[in-house]
Amino acid sequence: MHMLGIAFDIDDTLYDLADPYRTALRDCFGPLPGVSASELFAANLRHFDKTYERARAGELAMDDMFAHRQLSAFAEQGMSISLEEALSFQRVYRDLQCRISLTPLMRGLLDDLAHAGARLGVVSNGYSDNQWRKVRTLGLTQWFAPEAIVVSEDVGVAKPDRRIFDMAAGRMGTDPSTSWFVGDAARNDVDGAAAAGWRTIWFDRGRGAGEPSRRAADLRVGSEEELAGVVRGLLGRDCGPNARARTAPGAIKEA
Known part of the structure; x- marks a missing residue:
């Protein structure tokens, strides 16, 4: 019998990436009338x-990558910022x-996943220093x-x-057929994991992260509460000390 494996993306999956972005926006630029922080982050x-x-x-x-990303995002919202401002914002x-x-x-x-003995992993795109700091x-x-x-x-x-994803399964010691991947980016996370034979949970925060997927996720959730209910459902009702904190029936969405 193969061990259940569950791996996660980091950014905007294990934590809400918009929180530090909104704070940096406020600290660097103050109020921005007519500009939506949510749309700028998206x-x-x-x-x-x-x-x-x-x-x-x-x-x-x-540094050029970070600056180009911010310059393009601000331009979409009708804001013109300098290269120096973009780099300063990125540092904050x-x-x-x-x-x-x-x-x-x-x-x-x-905690519940560890208590249940699931094999856990992380698969994240990004620069090594940045991601390991997180x-x-x-x-x-x-x-x-x-x-x-x-x-x-x-x-x-x-x-x-x-x-x-093949590397991750090997390091986790799991078979892709009994492994699940949770991520917010449809193309990177859903398409990539599905191509490797994993089942997928798309954590759709409604931000349009990345390009659209070419494959349908097995399950789709829109909040941490829904994600917790779905993942605990994979383990069964008595999966750990926090198992009582469940979402209501119907929280699972077929993608």
């Missing part, structure tokens, strides 16, 4: 994949990511073995390439 996410792929291909240095945003934390609900879910800040090694935390820059391949 535009930032849409430009991440494009700039990250250019950076991986050697077309952009890391990056520093605030050193203060991120898991919600009590997410911590309880990870791992430390969030305290993820309390639940995830370091070798089961797979960061794209470390391994030389990025989502949605199925090879990064």
Whole structure:
């Protein structure tokens, strides 16, 4: 019998990436009449994949990637900012990511998964220093073995390439057929994991992260509460000490 495996994306999956972004926006620019912080953040996410792929291909240095992403996002909202302002904003945003934390609900879910003996992993696109800093800040090694935390820059391949999911399954010691991946980006997370034979849970925060998927996710959730209910459902009713904190019937959405 194969062991159940569950792996997660980091950004906008294990924690809400919009929180430090909104704070950085306020600290750097103050009130922005007529500009929606939510739409600006969504535009930032849409430009991440494009700039990250250019950076991986050697077309952009890391600072240029960050600046280009912010300049493009602000331009979509009718705002013109300078290169210096974009870089300053990115520095504040990056520093605030050193203060991120898991919600009590997410911590309880990870406790239950560990208590149930599930094999846990992380698959994240991004620069090694940035992503491992988030791992430390969030305290993820309390639940995830370091070798089961797979960061794209470390391994030389990025989502949605199925090879990064193959690596994760190997490190977690699980079979893809009994493994689930939870992520917010439809193309990177859903398409990539499904291509590797995993089942998928799309954490759709309604932000349009990345490109649309070509495959349907097995399940779709829109909040941490729904995610907790779905994942605990995979384990059965008596899955751990926090099992009483469930969502109402019907929280699971077929994608």
